[in-house]
Amino acid sequence: MVTNPSFTLSLTAEPEHIDELGHVNNAVWVQWIQTVATSHWYAAAPEQYRDAFVWVVIRHEIDYLRPALVGDVVTGRTWVDDAPRGARFDRFMEFTGADGKVLVRARTTWAMLDKATGRPQRITTEIVAPFLGD
DSSP, X not given: OOOXXXXXXXXXXXXXXXXXXXXXXXXXXXXXXXXXXXXXXXXXXXXXXXXXXXXXEEEEEEXXXXXXXXXXXXXXXXXXXXXXXXXXXXXXXXXXXTTSOEEEEEEEEEEEEETTTOOBOOOOHHHHHHHHOO
């Protein structure tokens, strides 16, 4: 079985992330999904692709399992399991707390756009290779 490379990023729940229920707001989790995913792109993709393409989310499927509270450090981990479909691929995401328990789990669908034209661009094998492993 091939294990695809994953990417992790730590985030801290600040007072401005907390909603009236006392935990990280759902909209913040969506922002964190984008932060972790785009950070993975910039860390793994060659410069020529980072300069030529940009990603947009076209779908989120999110399970909110446990809350994060102010001051909590959360680890976001993301990976890509499947080959792309045209200009799209699915990215998986888990956010865990300091105890290792999953707080939020997501599957998001992203489309790659050509930066110059703003039009969808087919994802080639070369572009996705750093995210799929061997």
